[in-house]
Each structure stands twice: as C-alpha cells, then as structure tokens.
Amino acid sequence: MTNTIGYDRGADGIVTLTLDDPTQSANTMNRAYAASMTAALDRLEAERDLAGVIVTSAKSTFFAGGDLPEMIRATRADAPALADLLGTIKRDLRRLETLGRPVVAAVNGSALGGGLEIALACHHRIALDAPGSRLGLPEVTLGLLPGAGGVTRTVRMLGLAGALTTVLLTGRRMRPADALSAGLVDEVVATPTELLEHARAWIAANPRPAQPWDRPDYRMPGGTPASRSLAAQLPAFPATLRKQLKGARLPAPEAILAAAVEGAQVDLETALTVETRHLIGLLTGQVAKNMIGAFFFDLKAVNGGAARPSVDAPPVRRVAVLGAGMMGAGIAYACASAGLDVVVRDVTAEAAGRAREHAERLLARTVRKGRATEADARAVLGRITTTDQVDALAGCDAVIEAVFEDPALKQRVFAEVLPVLAPDALLASNTSTLPISALADGVDRPTDFIGMHFFSPVDRMPLLEIVVGERTGEMALARAFDLARRIGKTPIVVNDGRGFFTSRVIGQFIDEAVGMVAEGVPAASVEQAALQAGYPTGPLALADEVSLTLIQRIRRQFEAASDEFRPLPAHRLVDELVDAYDRPGRAAGRGFYSYDDGTRGRLWPGLAELTTEAGRAVPFTDLQERMLFAEALDALRCLAEGVLRTETDANIGSIFGIGFPAWTGGVIRYVRQYAGGPAGFAARASELAERYGDRFRPPAGLVDRLAASADRPAEPVDVA
C-alpha cells in the first residue's frame, strides 16, 4: 500500500512526520493513511533518544478529512471492516499521544475533520495563519460525526457544553485565530518558519508531556454527567437540539450528542469505542450518503463547472445593474465585494442611491464583526457608482436587470441601455419567473441574453439559477457562469420555462401547504410538518414572506398565459386572505401570521373559519410527504420537460435555493433514496394520489427511467 507519511529524523532527535499522500492533492484518512500511520508509530516506538515528534503536511492544506468516496459506499456489510479501520486509526493516534515524548502538530493549512483529529491527538497544536486556512470538525454538515477521536477529545478538552456548541454540532470551519480562541489550537503563527521554530521550542521546553486526560489530576471542564450540576442541565441538551433543529430528526447531530454524553461517562478508550459505534451507524445509514452526495460531490461538480461550456470567455469587468431595489442593491454589493466595478441605475438618482446605502449598511456590519477593515469597506464602496443617467453605463460589459417583474418594463430598460453598453456585453435578467426567451425578443442580440436569477437576500443566499433561453449562446452561458463564480455564487444551469426550476418547484410546496390549510388541517400542524420534515421555514411563514399578493399575481399570470393552469383549493384561500380579509403578507403586518413591528406572532385564528373541514385529521407523515412529493414530482417533470439539465443541478438548486430539506441530498436524490428506491417513491406517490388528488400521480415512465440509471455522486472528483 502507498506510504502517505514521510518520516525524517533530524540531528536534534526530533522526528518529523510529513503527511503527504502522493496519489491525491490533499491528504485523506484512507486505508493508506492508516497503514502508514501504523508503520510510523512502529518506528517511533522503536526510536532511541527520541526528543519529540512534529506532525505536519507537505500539501497546501494540512489534512482534508475522511475518505468520502469510500464512505458514501458503506453498507451494513461493511460494518466490521469499518470498525477495524477506525479501531486501527484510533489505536495509532492513542499510541502517538502516549508516546511519552512531546508531539506537536504544525498545522500548516486547513485541518478539517480527520486532519484536526490528528492534531487533537498531539500534545500541542500550532496553526499557521495561512490564507484561507480553516480548522474544524465539519462532519455534522455531511451527516457524519468526527469518529477519529474528535468527539472524545474535544469533550475532554472543552467540556461537554463547550465541545458540542462551539465545535461538534455547528461543524464550524474556523479561521486559525478563531480556533485559538475556541481552544482548539494553542498558538497561531504567521510564517512557516515560525511554525517549525515554535514546534521545536515547545518540544525542548516540554520533554515529558501527557495529554490533560492522561494526567492524574484531570477533571473534565464543566464536569461529567455524574456531577450534580451537569446532570441537572443535561435534560436540556436534547431538548435544545430539537428546538434548534425545529424538530427535524437528523441522525448526525443526535448521534454526536449521544456519543459526547455517553463518552463523557466512561474512560477515554471506551469513549473512543462508543464514538466508533455511533459513526458506523451514521456511515451505513442513508442520510449521510444523501448529504455527502449533495454537499461534497454535487457541489463540487456544480462549482467545478460541469454545466459550463468549454469555451474561452472574456471575463466581465464592469457590471451595470438596472434597478436599485432589494435585489438590484444586493447584486451590486455582491459584484463590488468581489472586486468588480458596478454602475447601478434607477429612475432617479435618489432611488439609485439606495444601492449604495445598502452596501454601506452591510459593510458596516462586516467591519463591526472584524471580517473586513475600514479600508476594505471604502474600496468596495468606491467600486459602486449610482446614477439615473443611461450614459453612465457606457462601457459596461455586462448588465443585470433587476426591475419590477413586468415584461414590457424589462424590455424597455434593456432597450434604453443597450446602445451605450460594450457591443458584446452580457445581457442578463434577474427575473424569478418570466420566461427568458420571451424577454430576449426585446433585444437585438438574443444570443447574449440569459437569465441570472439571484435569491434574496443576495448577500446570504449562495445560489444563482442561470436560465438558458432558446437562443442563448454558449458564450453568454460561459460568461454568466464565470461571473457567478467570480462573485462567489454556486450557479446551477437550467433551461427556460415559466418559473424555471426553483420558482416553479417552490410554488408547488406553497400551494400544497396552503391547500392543506384550506382542507382544514390546522395551520400549526402544516408548519410543524414542514419544519420537522427538514424545511428551514414553514410554508405559511414563507408565503407571508414572499407576499400573498405576489403569489396571487404569479398565479394569475400563469392562468392567463397557459392552458395547463389548474385551479387548486390553495388559490381560493389565498384569494380570500388577500381580497376579502386584507391579509396580504408580512410586509403588511398580516397574512397567515400576525406581525408586530416586523416580528412574527401567532397564526391568524380566523384561518379555521376559511377551511372546508376544520380540524381535519390527516396523518402527520402524509402532511410531510405531500409537500416533499409535490416538489419532487414537479422536479421530475422539470427533468422530463428539459427545464432541468441534470439531477445535480436539481439537487443543489433545491437545497440552496428553495430550502428543500438538506438531509435528502436534494430533490431528485430524495426520489432515489426513498424506501424502495424510485419504484417505492412511485408507489407512495400513487397512494397519495388516491388520497389527495391526481397531482400526485407519478409521471409515466419517468420514475422507471430514474430507476434504470444510477446516482453517481461518488465518481472520483479531484479533491483540490
């Protein structure tokens, strides 16, 4: 097996272990690592006059983490082999920390997951403040737990509450300085030379160190569950978790909490074994596979440009933004933050100025949080010009239109600015629902016309839905894609259609939820069903946020434009709320909920009066699956109609754009992973159709086609 750890003994008696897997651009905790570490420990234990050990890496990162391509394939049958492998890894890290000689981790770059776990088994951790370096145990974000001693050792270092809240349950990737204040590392240094000097100095000063938990006077910070004070607080831990997760039963955080608490009650070796048992449960379960598939493989494919045509495209340098409303201002800020010059135009100078005020507000917050300096902020602001003059847009090589959702208005503003833009300027509309091909009719260069659908609030939402119209050219797509990446967005690429992918599918979610209320299901149950299914926001709160008036208008546009429109009970309820009861949504202070000064209060009690069968009892699982299936079935139709080009785009777009539950790994993966696979999904859809209506009838042939092909998230992707 390939050796992945260099071994070098210096004249000073210090052995440097250099993590350096020759087969990968980043080190991972694979079988080669395990064998190499065993060999290294055999040699270390045989050394005479060993002064100490430095563990570092020859890569730009320290160590990346687990071997995800292997992990995603794990089944129950692999449990014994996984237990062996984890046992070996943990045994050797335990050998390292009980060597009797100082072991220092010289963390020269990112140490995430397994990488940090190696460092935690060292007596002293020094992190280099390398650009972009992050430290943390992000396993929870992939449906896993840190199973190479990460749970066991952070609990013993930081105490149960500290380890859980700052490291394990958040999965936060910390900058070296934050890792220092969190207590995960002992020193942060500025240069690689200092890194090694400090490591040697610490070795010289601490010839016989032991881990805190191996010292006779060790006390767990905050006490163990056997202590009365912690025992009194312990019942709140799972309850707080359930509150934070809004009732979504995610296996990883639950397993992390259990492994931490159970491990705190026993000796370290037993705790490591308990940790392994919980990890294997997660590894062989479905949710980790879903999440690794989406958050590692799919995301890498999308951001890596799987959907980008391979053409050389001149980069965008100066962006014109039309409209300084919330979206336009957000887009301008995103572009300026990424170093692009932006000119924002609105009908008056005053209106256009709102984009600058928006940027000032966000920048002030960033500076306050220490994420940027005053100088950085001034530089960003300096790149934003606001104007009411068309001429000011001269020379812009891209325009992003973000005016009111009115096709005629949109075409008019394009017509106004086209003459002054660069001749090959990218022409993009931020419309969230209007068909791009129709908008492109208004310009004389439809091949340069494309949809760039941002999500609100732009500074926080990572997704960008690029919409390719009938005549959109490859160059436009490539330039839009590159621009999206430049401003740090994750761009999915979809084809044209009313509502494209995201707006169309989220509409199904809201319609189904509102429909259940109209049927008489208690509104609180509908919200709970969605939240417990893993949606980040309840559909009624979301509808209020979007505004019922907008939902009503989009539906009426669809009704006017398409003979595929079908009336639903949800439509009646929305119309009554808006037209008869003047409850148009959050902005007005009243919708499904009542709002007090912008803060959401209780659901409107009058809802029960507007239903056909108040207090209707629908099984809770049905409530949840009606919403999940409504979206999944529509996503399948999007695939069939060619609105979606790939499952990968569907999965990433659904999670990052419209809040489809993360545990599913995305809307199409939800179909694939359903009990019984796509066929099981189809059978359940038919059952829902019997109970709740034909809209749940699975599209003929589609599910079969899905069943005939494989989900391929684990195809080798370069980790770099």
Added chain:
Amino acid sequence: MPSEAYVYDAVRTPRGRGRDTGALHGVKPISLVVGLIDALRERNPGLDVGRLEDLLLGIVTPVGEQGGDLARAAALLAGLPDQVGGVQLNRFCASGLEAVNSAAARIRSGWEHLLLAGGVESMSRVPMGSDGAAWATDPQTALATSFVPQGVSADLIATLEGFTRDDVDGYALRSQERAAKAWAGGYFARSVVPVSDGNGLDILTVDEHPRPETTREALAKLTPSFATMGEAAGFDAVALQKFHWLEAIDHVHHAGNSSGIVDGAALVLVGSGDVGRDLGLTPRARIVGAAVSGADPTLMLTGPIPATRKALAVAGLTVDDIDLFEINEAFAAVVLKYVRDLGLDPDRVNVNGGAIALGHPLGATGAMLLGTALDELERRDLRRAVVTLCIGGGMGVATVLERC
C-alpha cells in the same frame, strides 16, 4: 387457598415542609418508618410481628440515607424478627401505592399472609432527582421519546384541555379549603401519627404545608414555574413538535397549584382473612382491584385515567359504583383532566384536599392517599373508593378499595 387481600390498618406521619426549615428536616427517613412500625404495633396489640413476612417501601430517590434498601434496615431497627424482609421499590410518584398493590397481589397469591407496605421520602434531606435518571439525562433515549419535565407536561395538558390559569388556581384554592376543613374537623386523626423525638417530645403533629389563608388573588400573583424552562431549554418545542396542532404552551402551573415538596412516610398493614382471624384483627377494607397502565410519556400525567378504568374492570365495577376518588394532586390540571375524562362529580374527588395543600412526599404519597380514602369512607359510611396517582414516564397506578 388464595385469599382476599384485606387492609387491617393504615398510618402516616404528618407531612413536614420539604426544606431545611421544615420540622422533619432533622429526622432521618429511617426514623419516620420505624416510628410508624412502632405505632402500628401499639395500635394493634394483637399484631404478632412473628407473622409478618416482608416490609415493602416505595422510595423514589433511593440514594444516600434512602438508598441501600432502607426497608430492610428499618425492619431490623424497628426490632421486627430477623425473618421479616424488606424491599425498596420505585414507581416514581405511585411507589407507595405500588407497594400496597404488590402486597395485595402477594396476599392474593396465597403464598404470603401478612405484609407491611408503604413508603417514605425525606425530600428535604435527599433532593428529588439526586438519583439521576435513565430517561432525562440520556440524549438518545430523550430524543427518541420526546422527554419533557412533568411541569411542562402539566402545562401541556392544561393547554390541550383549555384549562385556564383561573381554572387551575380555582382548583388549588379548593384543595386548600378542603384540607383546612378536614384538619379542623379531625378527619385525618385516625391515620396521622405524630413524629416524636424519642424523648417523648413531639416534633410534628400536623401537616405543615397547607396555606389555609391563601386567596385567589394571592395565587394569581405567583409566577409560572415552568415557562422559562419550557421556552429557554427547548422543552416547549419538543412538546409542540409532538402535539403539532398547538402553537404554544400556556404555562399555568406554579408553586401554588402544584403538589408541595414535603417529608413523610406511610404504612399499610395488608393481610389475608385467615391471618386476621388468627390474630383477632378486624379488616377495615378489601382491595378489590388494582392496575397499572402506561400513557403518553410526553403528556406524562394522564395515566390515572386508563389505570382507573383497568382497575375498575378488574373489580367488575364502573365509576358509578365508586363513592370517593382520591387522585394525587401532582398538578391541578391532572385532577381536572381526570374528572373530565371519567365524567366524575367533582364533589366526590379529593374531598379532603390533596397534595397541592398537603404536600407530596413522593414515595409515601400512594399509601397516604389509601389511608385518607379509607378514613373518609368510614367517616361518611360509604363503601368504595378509587385511589390513583399519575407517574413520571407516563404511567398511572390505581387501587379500588371496598369497606368490609
């Protein structure tokens, strides 16, 4: 030949306030039990302790001086013969009644003939919860089964049933008034045995917890006890995730409408017909039905309803055959829900008040309630009573008592 299970006598200590200023704080739990054994022997000269077989004691926090099978130690210290055993058992708040029901079942098996059953809890000395908890402190278990503390459960029941703060306070006031009237009328006199210091000085002769002077206005001023815990620690969220049609929990319970924390002990002498005849003891009542039932663990406190139905079915009776009901006043909403679900006349339920006024010495209460019910049946010359308690974890225990 299997026998009926008869209650020959029932005694209890007064309840001392469960804090360091309480009268019984200086008295060891074992002393409370020994005092009652002494009293039973004194009251029943015919009681040949050589015929006693076992002492069953409910103790909910069996650690420290309440740990290590206090029952056996108490039997020895009381000078009972060596062959009399002792066993501690724990069914949380119903432990005392569980002990009585277990004793009754053992008598009815025909294998045993004379048993002492009851319970003890010195809550001022051994704090509630100090024995840990398999459910509440194990995340895997708590997550899987929607654990919430029982105060939140009580508030959840009130919310589901629409019991307002006014409703529960009204009930609490009635408990105080009834308890005051019962003490004034001497209705507890037959059972209550003063705790004395061994030198002939009484330490406590009456229940120390009641607040007969309390008013509706005073109760209305008390701060809800479980609101902060429910909201800040996430327990409300857990409850609402299960009872998803509710939007919020109305926290109506507080120290004034929940059971009081007290110290105390109780014992019941249970035996077969034969042993009574042999010793010349007169049976006061028969245990004609007993049952345990689980119920929703998050609601936690509704177990008395199925337990009562089950115990009545065992006895071949219905609620209409029952003259008096004693249900432990863990929280006011528990009683209101019980009365509503079983369709009871409130004037037959807890006629002499309950734990809201008198206090709830966890392990002892079940046996105390049995004595209270028996005394009142005799005083009113009625025939049957049901005694029942709600239980942590979502259970109920019930006993149907019939006068001889």
